[in-house]
Amino acid sequence: QVQLVESGGGSVQTGGSLRLSCAASGRTFTGYTMGWFRQAPGKEREFVTAITGSASMTTYVDSVKGRFTISRDNAKNTVTVYLQMNSLKPEDTARYYCASRFGGVFSSASAYDYWGQGTQVTVSS
Numbered sequence: 001q002v003q004l005v006e007s008g009g010g011s012v013q014t015g016g017s018l019r020l021s022c023a024a025s026g027r028t029f030t031g032y033t034m035g036w037f038r039q040a041p042g043k044e045r046e047f048v049t050a051i052t053g054s055a056s057m058t059t060y061v062d063s064v065k066g067r068f069t070i071s072r073d074n075a076k077n078t079v080t081v082y083l084q085m086n087s088l089k090p091e092d093t094a095r096y097y098c099a100s101r102f103g104g105v106f107s108s109a110s111a112y113d114y115w116g117q118g119t120q121v122t123v124s125s
Helices: none
Strands: 003-007 010-013 018-025 032-039 046-051 058-060 068-074 078-085 094-102 119-124
Touching: 003 094, 018 032, 018 094, 018 119, 032 068, 032 078, 046 068, 046 078, 058 068
Parallel strands: 010 119
Antiparallel strands: 003 018, 018 078, 032 046, 032 094, 046 058, 068 078, 094 119
């Protein structure tokens, strides 16, 4: 079955960096957009960034532009997606989820078919 497993979360101070990884397996991910969402306590899940299957297009929420970078490494039946997060701020604190959908980028969580369990990112001031 399809599995998405996130890793790389942790606690950092303001201005620090983290790199999240998402290992996806269980099917061919050709043509699948991979995205990152985040959810802080008491808040709705928020779109952060996504990258198309061929990595030809990426999109970011305004609040992370210039600080976060998404990339992907496609293999035959797996894909690893990375989220490099620099200049972290306390407002970036959330649980970060990897998600996947067939086709192009959508910012709505309901458009994504597969989800990981998430990894916690905590940024202290």
